[in-house]
Amino acid sequence: MHGIMIIVFALFSLIGSVICLFFGNFVYYQNRKQLLNKIFFLLCMSLAFWAFTEFMLRQAESLETANFWFNMNFLWPFSLAFPLHFMLIYTEKTSVLKNKLTYLLVYAPAFIFSFGDLLVPSMRTEPIMEFWGYSYYVLEGSWMYLVSEVWVFTVGFLALVLGIMYYRQVYSEEKKRQAKFVILGFSIPIITGFFTEGFPPVLQIKIPELTTLAFTGLCVCVGYAIFEHKLFVFTPATVAENIIETMNDSLLLVDKHGIIMKVNHSLLNLLGYSEDEIVGQPMEKLFAEEQSGKNINNKFLENKTFDNYETKYKTKTGENVDISFSGSTVNIKDGTFVGFIGIGHNITDRKKAEEKLKEKIDELEKYKKLTVGRELKMIEMKKEIDELCNKLGEKPRYAR
Incomplete structure (x- = not known):
């Protein structure tokens, strides 16, 4: 019976490794150029390696072999750093990702805990044989392990909060459906990890580790989102998104109440704001004169579409920028008006040339x-x- 349980739990880890390996490659080849796909691929590869070392650890034939595979698993913290990076990209936190300090905060702790786990023999005991195979226990008073666990669940909780906030803020119903499965996928390993590898080892409670198996739940949820809701897939929608983010003209999406829902990089660069400083604010904030914003809003409501309305943006530092503004209303499938989209073309150089002429x-x-x-x-x-x-x-x- 003891041997059967070892085989069963070892197979759980092996199956988890195979599933992560499959989905990582599957998502990557959906669009090899997209950063989101690349980070998900790295996440799945790290999870596949973690699950495989756990498989080898559980069914090791000797303590020496178990020690080898136990030490080979020292890169496990990166399996927690990649999900946070993934969620920052998925939830479109472009302003946060532009800051180099973000990458230091995400990956530096993972690097420290990885090599701390390998080089500092004060975090966990040597592998111990249990009914599910070789496992480990936390050494009493291991402050480094406690700090690493606080970091692990802080990172997991933050990724989950980002997903929930994105779900509440996103405009597209398709994106909302995608977000539901991404949130569900991230919830499974976080909850499972807390109850199997969080507080039980600290309390010296013997429970089989199931975190790597739970991460397959994330892969399954993402896989369902791919097939049903086109997550990661190269579609006209993703093409349009890339065009918006790379276009030279400034773009803003405004709801029917005149509140800014989305802007592109060109507008942020032109005005000097971060995305968080603009999204959720009244459209009038962008213009040199508040009346200009109101006039544009009225034009949308009256004419549905208009072209080349000359006005001025106001930058974060108070400078005026001449623009030619065009826009159109946005309606959903049943024709209901939900907002409008506007594009501002910087005509500062033209205005200067006209003045000089x-x-x-x-x-x-x-x-x-x-x-x-x-x-x-x-x-x-x-x-x-x-x-x-x-x-x-x-x-x-x-x-x-």
């Missing part, structure tokens, strides 16, 4: 007036000289 034309007109005035004066003076010559009985000097 006007200055040159004005300067030319002044010169022309001076020149014409001089010619008329010379003609008048020549006439007066000829008249004086006639009075003096002399031959006119300029008459023809």
Whole structure:
């Protein structure tokens, strides 16, 4: 019976490894250029390796072999760092990801705990044989293990909160359905890990580790989201999203109440704001004059669409930027009005060129007036000289 249980739990780990390996490659080849797919691939590969070392550990034939596979699992913290990175990309936290400090905060602890687990023999005991195979226990008073567990569940909780916030904020119903499965997928290993590898080892309670198996739940949920809701798939929607993020003109999506729902990188770069500073704010905040924003809002409501309305953005530092604004209303399938989309083209250079042209034309007109005035004066003076010559009985000097 003891041997059968070892085989069963070892197979759980092996199955988890295979599933993670399969889904990681499957998602990656859906779109090999997309960063989200790449990070999910790295997540799945790290989980597959973790589950495989757990498989080898559980059915090891000797303590020496068990120790080897136990130490080979030292990279497990990266399996917790990748999900947070994945969630930051998935929830479109572009402003956060632009900050290099973000990557330090995500991956530096994983690096420290990985090599701490390998090099510092004060976190866990040597492998101990249990009915499910070789396992480990936490050494009493191991502060490093406690710190690592706090980090693990902080990272997991933060990733879950990001997913929930994204679900509540996202506009698209399709994205909401995707988010449901991503949140569910992340919830399974977090909850399972807490009850099997969180507080039980600290309390010296003997429970089989099931976290790697639970992570297959994440893969299954993501797999369902791929097949049913086109998550990670290269579709017209993802193409449109990439176009929006790479276009030179500024773009904003506003709901029917005039509240900004989404902006692209060009607008953020132009005005100097972060995404969090703009999203959720009234549209009028972007314009140099509040009335301009109200006028645009009225144009949307009255005309449904309009082109080349010249106005000014106001940057975070208070500078004005000349733009040509065009937009159109957004309706869902049943025709219900839900908001509008606007595109602002920076015409600052054109305005400067127009101003310079006007200055040159004005300067030319002044010169022309001076020149014409001089010619008329010379003609008048020549006439007066000829008249004086006639009075003096002399031959006119300029008459023809």
